[in-house]
Amino acid sequence: MTKIAAASANAPRQRRSRADTTQPVNAPAVSGPAVNSQVRAQLAPQAQVANDPAPRPEGALRFLSEAQPATPCLVVDLGVVARKYAELQAALPRAEIFYAVKANPAPEILGRLAAAGSSFDTASAGEIRAVFASGARPERVSFGNTIKKPADIAWAYGEGVRLFAFDAIEELRKIAAHAPGAEVYCRILVEAEGALWPLNRKFGCVPDMAVELLTEAQALGLKPAGVSFHVGSQQQDPTQWNRAIAAAGSVFRRCADAGVRLSMIDLGGGFPADYAAGIAGIGAYGAAIAAAMNAQFGDAWPRLIIEPGRYMVADAGIIEAEVLLVSRKSAGDDRRWVYLDIGRFGGLAETEGEAIRYRVEALGTVAKATGPVILAGPTCDSADILYDKADYRLPLDLKAGDRVRLYSTGAYTTTYSAVNFNGFDPLRAYFV
Numbered sequence: 001m002t003k004i005a006a007a008s009a010n011a012p013r014q015r016r017s018r019a020d021t022t023q024p025v026n027a028p029a030v031s032g033p034a035v036n037s038q039v040r041a042q043l044a045p046q047a048q049v050a051n052d053p054a055p056r057p058e059g060a061l062r063f064l065s066e067a068q069p070a071t072p073c074l075v076v077d078l079g080v081v082a083r084k085y086a087e088l089q090a091a092l093p094r095a096e097i098f099y100a101v102k103a104n105p106a107p108e109i110l111g112r113l114a115a116a117g118s119s120f121d122t123a124s125a126g127e128i129r130a131v132f133a134s135g136a137r138p139e140r141v142s143f144g145n146t147i148k149k150p151a152d153i154a155w156a157y158g159e160g161v162r163l164f165a166f167d168a169i170e171e172l173r174k175i176a177a178h179a180p181g182a183e184v185y186c187r188i189l190v191e192a193e194g195a196l197w198p199l200n201r202k203f204g205c206v207p208d209m210a211v212e213l214l215t216e217a218q219a220l221g222l223k224p225a226g227v228s229f230h231v232g233s234q235q236q237d238p239t240q241w242n243r244a245i246a247a248a249g250s251v252f253r254r255c256a257d258a259g260v261r262l263s264m265i266d267l268g269g270g271f272p273a274d275y276a277a278g279i280a281g282i283g284a285y286g287a288a289i290a291a292a293m294n295a296q297f298g299d300a301w302p303r304l305i306i307e308p309g310r311y312m313v314a315d316a317g318i319i320e321a322e323v324l325l326v327s328r329k330s331a332g333d334d335r336r337w338v339y340l341d342i343g344r345f346g347g348l349a350e351t352e353g354e355a356i357r358y359r360v361e362a363l364g365t366v367a368k369a370t371g372p373v374i375l376a377g378p379t380c381d382s383a384d385i386l387y388d389k390a391d392y393r394l395p396l397d398l399k400a401g402d403r404v405r406l407y408s409t410g411a412y413t414t415t416y417s418a419v420n421f422n423g424f425d426p427l428r429a430y431f432v
């Protein structure tokens with residue numbers, strides 16, 4: 001059996017027999033509420049191909065069938081993480097990878113990426129500590145949250161971190177006061193059309209303000225490094241970087257006119273996981289970004305940073321869960337309710353608005369025929385419904401005690417898992 005590391009040292013194991021038969025993977029359409037019509041038109045024909053094969057992290061699958069761990073649990077295949085890192089590097093060879101720690105901060109993942117040469121985008125002092133513990137030096141850390149406590153800025157600076165994000169004058173003054181002489185970059189507001197998990201409204205300022213703030217940064221004794229943006233998470237349209245890079249180019253030129261020489265663009269995250277068919281390969285993202293950079297900067301590209309989170313870890317993870325109850329609300333109800341031992345509060349928070357639609361596979365059932373279901377979690381909270389509007393179908397003989405797998409769940413799951421809500425433990429994780 002593959003050597004494993006369990007996040008919880010005392011994680012109990014349950015042995016149970018089950019048939020090897022698996023049902024086809026439920027692959028709902030990729031289009032979510034935030035997908036614009038252009039992207040939908042491009043992607044829908046492929047996205048609706050039924051039962052598209054899920055990405056198969058072989059090490060994680062082997063562990064699940066051999067160890068049969070207690071559910072719910074996440075198994076992350078570190079080999080897939082390493083492969084994703086290499087594929088992203090090949091697709092964007094001129095970019096430095098700063099892994100967005102928030103996607104999954106497990107020491108096993110940070111250690112693997114640090115050894116591969118990754119740098120790290122961090123959101124808090126806690127994430128910076130986790131990155132240091134993985135062996136990475138402060139030069140490889142960016143404090144990328146635009147909302148920071150002065151004490152955390154001072155602590156990070158004292159530890160040697162020299163790269164800080166901001167999007168407002170108050171934040172800039174905090175950095176000037178507590179991280180004198182540091183490099184700073186300004187996050188700009190960009191569109192997030194085509195993203196299933198948009199991140200645009202809360203962060204960033206308009207390019208006009210960015211020019212003013214970067215000029216002010218220089219006056220405050222800081223080093224104005226450049227511009228960042230995020231085109232939205234699970235961005236399905238590689239051309240969405242075009243406009244954002246053009247906006248960054250315009251900030252570069254206007255700052256130069258004001259005597260401020262910028263040297264860096266941070267393209268953010270947004271690179272997609274393989275939740276459903278129809279997503280372009282990472283090579284298409286690399287090509288679209290390179291074309292946009294050439295259009296703005298010709299041969300003289302500035303330093304380029306990317307902050308992938310979801311892309312790096314989502315497809316490496318599989319959650320295995322147990323069916324607790326299959327019921328109908330009335331005898332004639334044509335949809336069954338399927339309650340799992342994991343829900344919104346157990347790590348599947350990104351099912352909010354049914355935005356992220358994981359592939360779900362039932363194990364051990366024999367029926368070939370499937371029927372429509374509403375999938376829900378185990379807590380006594382009526383918000384704990386995973387999929388109602390999305391057309392999920394599961395085998396007609398599915399029953400309490402059967403197990404299901406949710407694929408591509410390595411990102412934004414363990415860290416969203418509530419601590420003891422309704423008395424349930426946080427999501428247990430294994431790394432193989």
Ligand SMILES: Cc1ncc(COP(=O)(O)O)c(C=O)c1O
Nearest residue numbers: 100233234269270307308309310
């Ligand atoms: C500043 C920043 N960078 C990178 C990321 C990672 O984004 P993604 O998971 O889409 O790659 C996020 C996600 O919230 C973010 O806030």
